[in-house]
Amino acid sequence: MDIKNAAEKYNDWIISRRRWYHAHPELTQYEKETTAELLKDIREIGITDIKPFGNGWYGFIAFIHGGKPGKTVMLRADIDALPVREETGLPFASENGGKMHACGHDAHMAMLLGAAKILWDIREELTGTVALLFQPAEEWGLGAPEVMRQGGLQGVDALYGVHVWSSLPALAFNFESGDRMAGAGKGSIVIKGAGAHGSAPHLGHDAIVAASAVVMGIQAIVSRMRDPLKPLVVGVGTIQGGEGYNIIPSRVEMSLTIRFYDEALGRAVGEMIRDVAERTAKAYGCEAEVSYYFGVKPLKNSAENLVRIARDAVSKLYGDECLLPMEKLTSSEDFANYGEKVPYVFGFVGVQSPDIPGSEQNNHNKCFTVDERILSRGAAVAAQFAQDYLMESGVEK
Numbered sequence: 011m012d013i014k015n016a017a018e019k020y021n022d023w024i025i026s027r028r029r030w031y032h033a034h035p036e037l038t039q040y041e042k043e044t045t046a047e048l049l050k051d052i053r054e055i056g057i058t059d060i061k062p063f064g065n066g067w068y069g070f071i072a073f074i075h076g077g078k079p080g081k082t083v084m085l086r087a088d089i090d091a092l093p094v095r096e097e098t099g100l101p102f103a104s105e106n107g108g109k110m111h112a113c114g115h116d117a118h119m120a121m122l123l124g125a126a127k128i129l130w131d132i133r134e135e136l137t138g139t140v141a142l143l144f145q146p147a148e149e150w151g152l153g154a155p156e157v158m159r160q161g162g163l164q165g166v167d168a169l170y171g172v173h174v175w176s177s178l179p180a181l182a183f184n185f186e187s188g189d190r191m192a193g194a195g196k197g198s199i200v201i202k203g204a205g206a207h208g209s210a211p212h213l214g215h216d217a218i219v220a221a222s223a224v225v226m227g228i229q230a231i232v233s234r235m236r237d238p239l240k241p242l243v244v245g246v247g248t249i250q251g252g253e254g255y256n257i258i259p260s261r262v263e264m265s266l267t268i269r270f271y272d273e274a275l276g277r278a279v280g281e282m283i284r285d286v287a288e289r290t291a292k293a294y295g296c297e298a299e300v301s302y303y304f305g306v307k308p309l310k311n312s313a314e315n316l317v318r319i320a321r322d323a324v325s326k327l328y329g330d331e332c333l334l335p336m337e338k339l340t341s342s343e344d345f346a347n348y349g350e351k352v353p354y355v356f357g358f359v360g361v362q363s364p365d366i367p368g369s370e371q372n373n374h375n376k377c378f379t380v381d382e383r384i385l386s387r388g389a390a391v392a393a394q395f396a397q398d399y400l401m402e403s404g405v406e407k
Contacts, residue, residue, distance in 0.1 A: 076136025124389025178360025
């Protein structure tokens with residue numbers, strides 16, 4: 011069966027699935043109904059070899075076994091949503107208040123379901139196995155590590171993933187070698203001082219003043235304490251403290267996000283933050299408690315053969331003109347952590363169209379949406395990649 015024609019044949023079904031998942035978003039570690047619906051879709055396709063995740067985690071892996079023995083390639087989609095109140099005005103907008111697929115995971119699920127439908131039709135032609143990973147908890151960077159802890163990559167030889175992205179025009183794809191997305195860490199700083207009446211600041215130790223100095227001080231890590239050839243972001247996302255306008259506060263809490271391309275720097279920056287925060291707080295008569303979590307590795311396409319197969323899949327189906335360059339990003343993807351176990355390729359699917367309001371918005375925006383023409387194409391490219399990888403690697407394990 012011709013994969014391009016099959017994708018067009020299933021176009022309406024793929025769109026309908028995207029709309030169902032868009033209307034029913036669930037947050038990280040609460041993807042219960044999403045998983046149930048995905049299982050229903052997979053079983054209706056005809057796939058019965060399914061491995062659920064345990065220990066209270068949602069999502070699963072389904073397997074399509076080819077007509078000939080060979081290697082195993084995994085295709086991945088993430089399934090969780092964000093705590094965003096949707097304002098797209100779409101007729102299939104979120105029915106779950108304060109939750110939205112603002113990052114496009116609804117599109118990822120629909121494309122993988124479409125690929126599953128195509129690959130099931132041609133399963134006798136496949137030389138090996140296709141594993142379909144519906145991964146939970148990407149937004150918190152927890153899903154990929156848990157998939158690996160539960161042995162989800164056992165027996166997998168190569169891994170493919172994509173993300174819809176609004177800076178690319180609809181119907182375009184990007185698969186490039188090298189750095190593609192930054193690694194990410196997160197941290198918290200608690201400043202402890204001594205409270206006093208607002209009229210007598212000398213009788214206390216002002217945690218807000220100390221926290222303000224810490225916020226400015228940790229920026230010196232970026233500007234003065236790391237190699238300027240190694241990009242780094244240290245950002246304070248929240249700061250909370252104080253009880254009243256006339257009270258010297260005794261406690262302030264801050265949360266941080268950290269982004270990097272150099273993994274060693276990403277691991278070392280936690281101690282740098284701790285050192286600056288503790289020394290700065292002490293200068294103001296306060297204490298600082300710092301915690302740091304290294305969560306997501308930098309995402310780098312280093313498996314040149316997989317990049318080539320992915321690019322060739324796009325060219326074969328839709329022409330070289332659909333392959334466009336794209337700058338690397340400082341956003342992050344827990345997909346990168348899979349590189350500890352399996353070679354991978356990760357790409358981007360353009361969704362921006364002048365005819366689709368919201369498709370020009372950044373991912374995570376309350377108005378973000380996609381040009382649905384990309385869904386069947388994304389499904390086709392994933393299926394073509396899987397078929398071509400298995401055919402090329404074509405040796406019995």
